[in-house]
Amino acid sequence: MPQESLTAAQASVKGAEVGGANEDPKAQLHLKLANEQIEKAKKLIEDGDNEEAARVIDRAQADADLALALAQQAKALKEAKDADEQLGKLKKKLKQ
Numbered sequence: 001m002p003q004e005s006l007t008a009a010q011a012s013v014k015g016a017e018v019g020g021a022n023e024d025p026k027a028q029l030h031l032k033l034a035n036e037q038i039e040k041a042k043k044l045i046e047d048g049d050n051e052e053a054a055r056v057i058d059r060a061q062a063d064a065d066l067a068l069a070l071a072q073q074a075k076a077l078k079e080a081k082d083a084d085e086q087l088g089k090l091k092k093k094l095k096q
Helices: 003-018 025-046 050-095
Strands: none
Touching: 003 025, 003 050, 025 050
């Protein structure tokens, strides 16, 4: 029974949520897919199809990891844009 893998995937989903995956559309999509796959895996485990459940859990884990990476990327891009805007304002002040 792939219970440990399921627990790890669920933890990754929580980590992605905490990491801001709900704030970025692409990350949010992968988070949704991960949650759907976790639910599917639970049903497969109930039906005794542990092999297929393990494959679905692997996909859920990958989607949760991708959701977190996308959220982190979006945050980094926003911070870079904000820093660039601040730099532009400072340059304007120095020219005056």
